[in-house]
Amino acid sequence: MDRLSSHRATKEVVQKHNFKFSKSLGQNFLIDDNVIDKILDGARLSEGDNIIEVGPGIGTLTREMGKVAQKVVAIEIDKSLIPILKETLDEFDNVEVVNKDILRVNIQELVEEKLNGGPVKLVANLPYYITTPIVMKFLEEDIPVTDIVVMVQKEVADRMNASPGTKDYGALSIAVQYHCDTEIVAKAPRHMFVPQPNVDSTVIGLHVREERKYKVDNEEIFFKTVKASFGQRRKTLLNSLGGLGFLTKDEIREVLNQANIDEKRRGETLSIEEFSILSNIVNSKVP
Ligand code: SAM
Numbered sequence: 709m710d711r712l713s714s715h716r717a718t719k720e721v722v723q724k725h726n727f728k729f730s731k732s733l734g735q736n737f738l739i740d741d742n743v744i745d746k747i748l749d750g751a752r753l754s755e756g757d758n759i760i761e762v763g764p765g766i767g768t769l770t771r772e773m774g775k776v777a778q779k780v781v782a783i784e785i786d787k788s789l790i791p792i793l794k795e796t797l798d799e800f801d802n803v804e805v806v807n808k809d810i811l812r813v814n815i816q817e818l819v820e821e822k823l824n825g826g827p828v829k830l831v832a833n834l835p836y837y838i839t840t841p842i843v844m845k846f847l848e849e850d851i852p853v854t855d856i857v858v859m860v861q862k863e864v865a866d867r868m869n870a871s872p873g874t875k876d877y878g879a880l881s882i883a884v885q886y887h888c889d890t891e892i893v894a895k896a897p898r899h900m901f902v903p904q905p906n907v908d909s910t911v912i913g914l915h916v917r918e919e920r921k922y923k924v925d926n927e928e929i930f931f932k933t934v935k936a937s938f939g940q941r942r943k944t945l946l947n948s949l950g951g952l953g954f955l956t957k958d959e960i961r962e963v964l965n966q967a968n969i970d971e972k973r974r975g976e977t978l979s980i981e982e983f984s985i986l987s988n989i990v991n992s993k994v995p
Contacts, residue, residue, distance in 0.1 A: 712768040712796060715739045718902055721766050725792050729903055733786055734835030736901040737765045738859070743896050743911065744772055750893030750913045751831045751857040753777060758823040762810045762832040762842055765789065767796035769833060774800035781822050785809045810842055815851050826852030833859040836907070840864065840880065843914070847887050856888070856914040859896060865910035872979045879938050882980055883931070886922060888914035922984040929994065930987040937975025937983070945978075946971040954995055963989045 712718055718739050721727075729735045738744065747769065753759075757777040764770040764782035766789065773780045780803045784793065790807050797803045804822060806813070819826045830846050830853055839860045846853050860868075863876075868884045869892055870876035884890060893911040898904050924930045936951035949960045964971045967986040969978070978986070 711741060711744075712766060712771060713739055713741045713744050715902060718766065718768070721792060721796065727766075727788060727792060730786065732837070734763070734837050735765065735786070736903060736905045738768055738833050738896070738900060739902050740896065740900040743859075743894050743900060744769060746894035747831060747833075747857055747859070747911055748772060748776070750891070750911060751829055751855055753829075753831070758819075758826060758828045760815070760818075760823070760828050760830050760832075762830070763835050764793060764805065765833070767793050769831070770797060770803060771800070773831060774803040778802060779823060780804070781806060781818065783808055783810050783813060811838065811845070815845065815849060819851060827854045828852060829854060830856045830858065833909075836861050836905070843868075844883065847884070847914075847916070854916055856916070857893060857911065858914075859909050859911045862895075862908045862910045865892065865912040868912055868914070873977050877976050879931075879934055882934050882983065884914060885980055886924075886930075888916050890914055922980055923988070924984045925988045926991040926994075929991040930984060933987040933990050934975075934983055937978065939975075941974070941976060944972045944974055945969065948975055949990075952990065955990070955993060959993060963993060 712721060718737055753773060753776050755776060755778060759773050759777045759780045761770055761780060761782040764784050770780060770782050783806045787807055793805045819828055834842055843856060846856055866876045867878060867880045869890045870881040891913040893913045896909040896911060898908050932952060937945060937948050939948055939951045945964060946960055949955060961971055966989050969982060969986060
């Protein structure tokens with residue numbers, strides 16, 4: 709058996725096992741060779757790599773990673789896919805399938821037990837309904853992850869990759885870019901999936917920086933400042949920062965002045981660097 713990424717091969721596997729697609733589990737299987745190659749390139753996949761895949765489906769991407777990587781652990785929630793994966797991944801003794809809900813997996817433990825303690829890469833065509841929680845879980849839970857290369861809904865990729873002052877820039881752009889350099893790896897219009905979803909997708913690469921780029925004294929206050937600033941998009945910072953709940957208007961004016969930020973600016977125009985300067989001053993005023 710070679711690649712599964714043609715419509716014909718996917719249909720054959722699905723029919724043979726009488727598999728029923730679940731819309732609520734975001735089951736849209738990739739049927740485009742070119743995009744698979746771009747995902748592997750975007751992940752800079754090489755033979756020493758330890759990979760976590762979320763949602764292997766019938767194993768289309770998993771097989772291609774199994775051919776190259778040292779080890780692939782693929783976490784799949786749908787138990788009806790497990791016998792299929794057993795067959796499609798049969799020839800790979802470096803691929804392990806775990807039948808669990810990714811949001812309930814202790815990833816640190818999994819990396820310790822199955823992937824030599826890492827480092828790991830997350831490479832996946834993610835189920836749409838939980839894209840952001842999965843990505844944030846990997847970024848925030850102190851997991852030794854170096855690269856996240858994932859297929860997500862186009863609009864989510866645009867938000868993760870957005871620059872200050874653009875319509876897509878918001879708390880998600882900052883949450884991701886605080887940790888990572890971002891890169892659009894490939895476009896995947898809806899016709900590249902079966903069944904065809906009603907949204908287009910993009911493969912985004914999030915490359916986790918080894919060194920901290922931003923000097924933030926208190927991450928909790930940093931993210932609270934970001935959240936308050938984007939709380940009401942059309943408000944000026946002088947007004948929106950009231951949402952922090954512990955600064956008077958005069959104090960906000962003073963904080964902005966110290967940070968060298970015009971009080972009439974709005975949150976969506978601030979760079980992450982400016983947010984870090986601002987939040988460090990806010991942090992010094994926490995009662
Ligand atoms: N990797 C396959 C491909 O590219 O063709 C399938 C991708 S499909 C978009 C998403 C996959 O994630 C499905 O196989 C689905 O069953 C699985 N999935 C959905 N929710 C999940 C969860 N909470 N934990 C683990 N896997 C999940």
